[in-house]
Amino acid sequence: MAFKLSARKVETLKEKGRYSDGAGLYLRIADGGRRSWVFRYLRPGGGGQTELGFGPAVGRGKDGLSLADAREKAEAARALLRRGVDPAADRKTAGTGVQTFGEFADDYLESIKAGFKGKNAVADWKRDLEVRCKALRPKLLPDITTNDVLAVLAPIWLAIPRTARETRSRIERVLSAARAKGLRSGENPALWRGNLKELLPKAPKSKRHHKAAPYKEVPGIVAALRTKHSGADTAVNRAAEFIILTAVRTGEARFMRAREIDFEQKLWTIPAARMKTEDHPEGRPHEVPLSARAVAILRAVMPEGLDPDAYVFAGQWCDEHTKPLGHNAVLHALKSVYPAMTTHGCRSSFRDWCGDETNFPREIAEMALAHKVGDEVEQAYRRGTALKKRRELLDAWSRYIEGQSNVVALRA
The missing domain is CATH 3.30.160.390 (Integrase, DNA-binding domain)
Structure with a gap:
C-alpha cells in the first residue's frame, strides 16, 4: 500500500x-x-x-x-x-470477557472442525458464518435477538431453503456454545421449535428425482449385466440384476442374509428392522415374491451350506460372506452399462412399466414397491391376496425383461 x-x-x-x-x-x-x-x-x-x-x-x-x-x-x-468485527465494539468489550458473534463464531469453528467428516464441511461453515451471518458478526453475543436472526434468514428462507436451514442450525450451535461458556443467557434466539418455526413461512419440500432408464431399455441393461458376469463371476452384477427383478431398494438387497430366503415358497422376507423407511414408519416386515430368474440368481451367489447369518451378496474379496457389497458397488455396475441409470431409478422404471404396459391395479404396483397403501384395516384385509397378485406382477416383469412379453393382462 x-x-x-x-x-x-x-x-x-x-x-x-x-x-x-x-x-x-x-x-x-x-x-x-x-x-x-x-x-x-x-x-x-x-x-x-x-x-x-x-x-x-x-x-x-x-x-x-x-x-x-x-x-x-x-x-x-x-x-x-x-473478520467482520467492528473495531469500536472490539475495544468496548476488551477486558470485559464479552465477545462479538464474529469473534466467538470463528473461535468456535476452529475448536470443532477436527470432528468434521465431509471434505467441504469447514468451507460450508465459513461461508455461513462469514457471508450469510455478516450482519450478526459485529453484534455482541448478549445483544443478539430473534429479530437479528430473522434478518439473516428471512431473505434466503424460500429462495435457498436447504442453505437457510443449515445456516439457522449453525447460528443455533454457536449461540448455544456461547451460553455454555457463560457469554450470554436466556433462550437461544435461533431456536426452531416454539420460536423461528412460528415466524418463518413453511418452505416447500423439494423432491429428488432419481435418474431412471425408460423401461424399454431395461431388457438391454439386464442383458449387458449378464454378459459382464458371465465373463467374470462377480456378485455385484448379479445383485444389480436381482434389484431390477425385485424392484427393491439397494440397501434391502445389500444386507440380505441367507436366513431371509425361503426357496420352497420362492419368498424373501425383509425383516422389520430394515423396513423402517418413510413408507414403513412402523417397520413392518416386507415379503418379496421371487421369480424363477431371481431364485436362479440367489442359488448362483449362495454357496452350499452358507451360514444363515451370512450376507447373500458378499462384498469384494469376502468369500466367507461376512461383509455385504459396498454402498456404491451396484450403482457403479449399472452405470458401467447404462450411465444415466441409478439404483433407485430401477424402481421408477418398474413403476412406469406397471402403469403403461399392464392392467394390474395401482395399489398392487405400490405394494410391490413397499409403499404404504390404505389404512391398517385395508392392509390387513388385502394381505392374503396381495402377495399372490404381487407374485403375478413380478413374474410378468421378469418375463418382460426376458423379452417374452410386452403387454400383460391381469387374469380375471
Missing part, C-alpha cells in the same frame, strides 16, 4: 485539517493545534461510516503516537474488519 504521509511531515504539519495517510488512517489537527490519529471505516453489516480515535499524535515537542504506531493500530483495525 502506498502511504501518503511521512514521519517528518507528521511532525511539521500545523494547519487545522484532516490529513490522509491512506486506507482509513488520518492525522487530525484541531483548534489550538491539538493533534490526534483517527481511523475512518464502514461498520460491518451495513451500519454506516464511523471513526475510531487512536489517541494523540506526535508533534514538535509533544508526546504521542508516531506514524508507525498509528499505522500498526490501523492495520489491526483492518484485520478485525476483514
Whole structure:
C-alpha cells in the first residue's frame, strides 16, 4: 500500500485539517493545534461510516503516537474488519470477557472442525458464518435477538431453503456454545421449535428425482449385466440384476442374509428392522415374491451350506460372506452399462412399466414397491391376496425383461 504521509511531515504539519495517510488512517489537527490519529471505516453489516480515535499524535515537542504506531493500530483495525468485527465494539468489550458473534463464531469453528467428516464441511461453515451471518458478526453475543436472526434468514428462507436451514442450525450451535461458556443467557434466539418455526413461512419440500432408464431399455441393461458376469463371476452384477427383478431398494438387497430366503415358497422376507423407511414408519416386515430368474440368481451367489447369518451378496474379496457389497458397488455396475441409470431409478422404471404396459391395479404396483397403501384395516384385509397378485406382477416383469412379453393382462 502506498502511504501518503511521512514521519517528518507528521511532525511539521500545523494547519487545522484532516490529513490522509491512506486506507482509513488520518492525522487530525484541531483548534489550538491539538493533534490526534483517527481511523475512518464502514461498520460491518451495513451500519454506516464511523471513526475510531487512536489517541494523540506526535508533534514538535509533544508526546504521542508516531506514524508507525498509528499505522500498526490501523492495520489491526483492518484485520478485525476483514473478520467482520467492528473495531469500536472490539475495544468496548476488551477486558470485559464479552465477545462479538464474529469473534466467538470463528473461535468456535476452529475448536470443532477436527470432528468434521465431509471434505467441504469447514468451507460450508465459513461461508455461513462469514457471508450469510455478516450482519450478526459485529453484534455482541448478549445483544443478539430473534429479530437479528430473522434478518439473516428471512431473505434466503424460500429462495435457498436447504442453505437457510443449515445456516439457522449453525447460528443455533454457536449461540448455544456461547451460553455454555457463560457469554450470554436466556433462550437461544435461533431456536426452531416454539420460536423461528412460528415466524418463518413453511418452505416447500423439494423432491429428488432419481435418474431412471425408460423401461424399454431395461431388457438391454439386464442383458449387458449378464454378459459382464458371465465373463467374470462377480456378485455385484448379479445383485444389480436381482434389484431390477425385485424392484427393491439397494440397501434391502445389500444386507440380505441367507436366513431371509425361503426357496420352497420362492419368498424373501425383509425383516422389520430394515423396513423402517418413510413408507414403513412402523417397520413392518416386507415379503418379496421371487421369480424363477431371481431364485436362479440367489442359488448362483449362495454357496452350499452358507451360514444363515451370512450376507447373500458378499462384498469384494469376502468369500466367507461376512461383509455385504459396498454402498456404491451396484450403482457403479449399472452405470458401467447404462450411465444415466441409478439404483433407485430401477424402481421408477418398474413403476412406469406397471402403469403403461399392464392392467394390474395401482395399489398392487405400490405394494410391490413397499409403499404404504390404505389404512391398517385395508392392509390387513388385502394381505392374503396381495402377495399372490404381487407374485403375478413380478413374474410378468421378469418375463418382460426376458423379452417374452410386452403387454400383460391381469387374469380375471
